[in-house]
Amino acid sequence: FMSFPAVTVPAEMSVEDAVERFFIRHRYAAFPVLDGDRPIGLIDATAIEGVPGPRRASTSAGEVALFEPDLLIDEHQDVAGLVERDAFRRLGRAIVLTDGGGLGVLSITDVDRALRALDLRAPTRS
Numbered sequence: 594f595m596s597f598p599a600v601t602v603p604a605e606m607s608v609e610d611a612v613e614r615f616f617i618r619h620r621y622a623a624f625p626v627l628d629g630d631r632p633i634g635l636i637d638a639t640a641i642e643g644v645p646g647p648r649r650a651s652t653s654a655g656e657v658a659l660f661e662p663d664l665l666i667d668e669h670q671d672v673a674g675l676v677e678r679d680a681f682r683r684l685g686r687a688i689v690l691t692d693g694g695g696l697g698v699l700s701i702t703d704v705d706r707a708l709r710a711l712d713l714r715a716p717t718r719s
Contacts, residue, residue, distance in 0.1 A: 594672065594707045595689045595697035602636055604628040604655030608644050611636060611654045625688045625696055626658035632665060632688050632696060634658030664688055668697070672704055 602611050602624045615624055616638070623637035633655060640657040663680040668691045675681050689697035
């Protein structure tokens with residue numbers, strides 16, 4: 594279900610640069626923020642909007658990253674359990690840690706698309 598590999602934002606990058614280099618270029622709603630190779634949270638439009646324009650050049654992505662332990666999941670996590678988590682319902686996405694050490698992002702949109710695709714396989718009623 595997840596988008597893999599995740600496009601990630603370095604924690605030390607300014608919010609201003611993250612907007613230009615990630616949000617505008619890739620057009621995703623949120624990105625995992627990494628401190629080195631360690632995920633420290635997500636940055637999304639809401640986090641950016643909370644930083645006044647004049648402070649965006651001096652505020653790092655790591656400073657505004659949304660961190661909730663419930664948003665870090667293992668790739669074998671049961672999706673049904675994930676969608677019941679408050680943090681996932683509130684933010685609509687989670688960072689997926691893969692066995693190979695990579696990162697993915699699972700969004701509520703990904704889950705919805707997968708469920709719709711599975712519904713297409715179900716026999717139709719006559």
